[in-house]
Amino acid sequence: MHQTEQKSTDANVHPTAFIGEADEAGPHDANSIRAVTIGRPRQELYAFWRDFRNLPRFMENVKSIELLESGRSRWVVAGPGGKDVEWVSVVTEDVPGERIAWRAEAGGDIDHEGWIEFRDAPPRRGTEVRVFISYDPPAGTVGKLVAKVMQREPRVQARRELRRFKQLMETGEVTTSKAPDAAPRA
């Protein structure tokens, strides 16, 4: 699966950053990783995220998360074109204070899996959070394009959700300039 030649890159970098390997970095067609540093303790960030009921507070497109039995949860998310997408997510790995991994059960609208990792940043910098998602774009390439235009492409969503997570954890609120407090739209 990976190139066999010896690599001299020795730093701890996920395969998504390696040239020509992003497509193979996860089990699905689209793979992306995003890192953000948050000035709060690792345990606090882990605990907030692990209680999935908190996630809609900063995940703008998530309409509801219903906790089911044995680490499963039902997600309803605003998708492209005003259509909701749904899936049941199951926690596949849970290392308190460090890492949570999940996978969508078969039969959902978006086949995907991912993980979030929390690592201590250098002194006074807080916690480094990395999120990885691997997914099959709904309705293939066309769906991906539509989602992108609608700004509901999972990669774009993940980027914005991580920014909002940081805002909420550091400032206690999610930053906004939305109307009527921003400029009125004609």
Added chain:
Amino acid sequence: MRALCWHGKGDVRVDTVPDPRIVNPRDAILKVTSTAICGSDLHLYDGYIPGMHSGDVLGHEFMGEVVEVGPGASHALKVGDRVVVPFNIACGNCFPCQSQLYSACDNSNPAEKADASEIAYGYAMTGAFGYSHLTGGYAGGQAEYVRVPYADVGPLKVPDGMADDQVLFLSDIFPTGYMAAENCDIQEGDTVAIWGCGPVGLFAIKSAFLLGAHRVIAIDHYPRRLELAKEAGAEVLNYHEVKVREALSEMTGGRGPDSCIDAVGLEAHGFSPDNVIDEIKTIAKLATDRPHVFREAIMACRKGGTVSVPGVYGGFADKIPIGAFMEKGLTIRTGQTHTHRYMARLLEHVQEGRIDPTFLISHRLPLEEGPEGYRMFKGQQNECTKVVLKPH
């Protein structure tokens, strides 16, 4: 309420728009008592800054009376307080804010607005009032009322007895001129050369003297602005009359100025060959910025000196003399102003009479005449040094 809105290049209008309201716990609403048109508003007016939408409420230099406070800001502000507000928005909690790098705040640009500047600059820009959607798309203060996010961090209370005109410029141009001078790390005997005698350049002159400069040399071509620079204590050069680099070298015994301040930015005027070519390139969309002053400052600066850049740049520029920069061992310091860091100490300078910011104001107009204010500030840069608008 009534508000001054951007509708396109050279097109600003006073419109009736919805009143702002508290959205987040740390918000406050101000009734604006004074607001000014800034040189960087002219960059919007001239269509140089991307990410503007028709209907955006302008204005990032403003002050007023608190009329509503969210529960998360009530420990810091109460209804009736008179405050002046920094033009950039800072959360106070993130690592840059904790390091007093307020204009690098990580959190004040809304998540859905931050993609564009992250693509353009590598990292998302900080939020600011009344400016491009690259900086958050916040409604500005050239309006009757304005919502101030993170209001427990930014607004500075104005002591009783001080007039609006004395403190309004703490919102931007005074701290911006001061930081430009502070970035020069002025030592005993230093000569500071300043390109641009607009509001920021004039405050940079006064600040350079406050910080111990031996001499300040100021460069512009508008006689009225040069006169103000002279009144502030600078020796002045009109670049339509003299070759600037020759004059600077001669005036400094061949050493060159110890530090050079580019208080002009991306819309440099003048007919030097490089600037004419830059102008053609920007018209042809081959470049975005006209960095004539930046080039000249690098070339004029003494070996081992500092080039300080408060002037606004937005995109890309050609033919930066990087060899001169490296071989002379220059330091370049720049950035949007960390306004919050300077407001209290500059208020003290005003209170103790070491500086009177009102010297700058040439026009006071009601908000309804705001569009005329923009036309004058743009078209009559000689006479029109600063326009203050009164919304009520």
